[in-house]
Amino acid sequence: MAAVYTKTVEIVEVSPRDGLQNEKVEVSTAEKLELISKAIDAGVRRIEVTSFVNPRAVPQMADADAVCERLPERDDVTFIGLVMNQRGADRALATGRIDQLGAVCVATDTFAMRNQGQTSDGSVEAAKAIIETAKAAGKTAQATIAASFGCPFEGEVSEARVIEMAKAVAEAGPVEIALADTIGVGNPAHVTRLIEGVRDAVGNVPIRMHFHNTRGTGLANVWAAIEAGASTIDASIGGLGGCPFAPGAAGNVATEDVAYMLERAGINTGLSLSKLIDTNAWLSPIMGKDLPAMVAKSGGFPAPQSEKKELA
Numbered sequence: 001m002a003a004v005y006t007k008t009v010e011i012v013e014v015s016p017r018d019g020l021q022n023e024k025v026e027v028s029t030a031e032k033l034e035l036i037s038k039a040i041d042a043g044v045r046r047i048e049v050t051s052f053v054n055p056r057a058v059p060q061m062a063d064a065d066a067v068c069e070r071l072p073e074r075d076d077v078t079f080i081g082l083v084m085n086q087r088g089a090d091r092a093l094a095t096g097r098i099d100q101l102g103a104v105c106v107a108t109d110t111f112a113m114r115n116q117g118q119t120s121d122g123s124v125e126a127a128k129a130i131i132e133t134a135k136a137a138g139k140t141a142q143a144t145i146a147a148s149f150g151c152p153f154e155g156e157v158s159e160a161r162v163i164e165m166a167k168a169v170a171e172a173g174p175v176e177i178a179l180a181d182t183i184g185v186g187n188p189a190h191v192t193r194l195i196e197g198v199r200d201a202v203g204n205v206p207i208r209m210h211f212h213n214t215r216g217t218g219l220a221n222v223w224a225a226i227e228a229g230a231s232t233i234d235a236s237i238g239g240l241g242g243c244p245f246a247p248g249a250a251g252n253v254a255t256e257d258v259a260y261m262l263e264r265a266g267i268n269t270g271l272s273l274s275k276l277i278d279t280n281a282w283l284s285p286i287m288g289k290d291l292p293a294m295v296a297k298s299g300g301f302p303a304p305q306s307e308k309k310e311l312a
């Protein structure tokens with residue numbers, strides 16, 4: 001079977017939200033804004049800047065309004081705010097700075113209850129309502145199906161269930177449907193099957209994929225997703241990330257690792273690898289640890305020795 005992937009893949013930067021939400025270190029609003037600016041400077045044009053959730057549940061996102069107030073004025077960048085319910089949607093829209101709402105529904109009842117206090121079916125209805133709210137306000141919305149590849153509480157997740165959810169959510173008119181491997185249990189064959197099933201169900205709605213590298217399958221899953229026709233990949237600078245409601249969940253696939261792999265494979269991401277690596281070097285001391293990304297440690301593809309001398 002010939003690969004069907006395109007020559008351009010969009011990377012949505014999720015470090016300011018998914019990357020930070022599970023971290024113990026308190027990251028200041030100013031530091032979050034600097035991270036956002038550095039990501040934009042590295043070429044990111046769509047970025048998940050925060051989530052509008054209960055600050056008692058996710059203290060790291062308590063400054064959502066303050067972050068939005070000081071977002072850079074950029075017409076060419078789409079700022080995404082994650083919301084779980086109508087109240088979150090209203091808060092996000094009230095900032096006047098969020099271009100796109102991120103709605104989340106969850107593939108299992110147990111995880112849906114823990115994550116947002118409702119059943120899986122209830123989360124689908126909530127996501128549809130959020131998409132409608134965004135559209136009514138002249139904005140767009142993306143939708144993510146969390147725990148699409150496995151649930152920390154219920155284990156296996158039915159592919160038919162995920163496909164059924166994608167079809168239901170697509171009816172509300174999101175800009176895309178994302179399948180999220182929230183706890184990093186997916187494998188490339190599963191990715192291919194699920195994308196093919198969802199694509200058959202949602203027609204032309206673009207597919208975004210969200211992977212965590214918890215078990216080292218992140219990049220393999222990204223590649224399988226692109227071959228299966230996914231147009232957008234979520235990634236986090238440094239490979240930061242985790243979910244406060246999913247025990248054992250580790251970092252997102254790292255933006256610099258994904259960008260390196262795709263660019264070397266001839267797929268354009270619009271990102272500057274050296275600026276991503278610089279951002280990792282800036283972020284690592286703030287987080288007080290080495291970040292999981294590999295390419296930031298090794299550097300990009302080596303330049304010939306002669307060139308290195310000229311540069312020195």
Ligand code: ZN
Binds near residue numbers: 018182
């Ligand atoms: Zn995630």
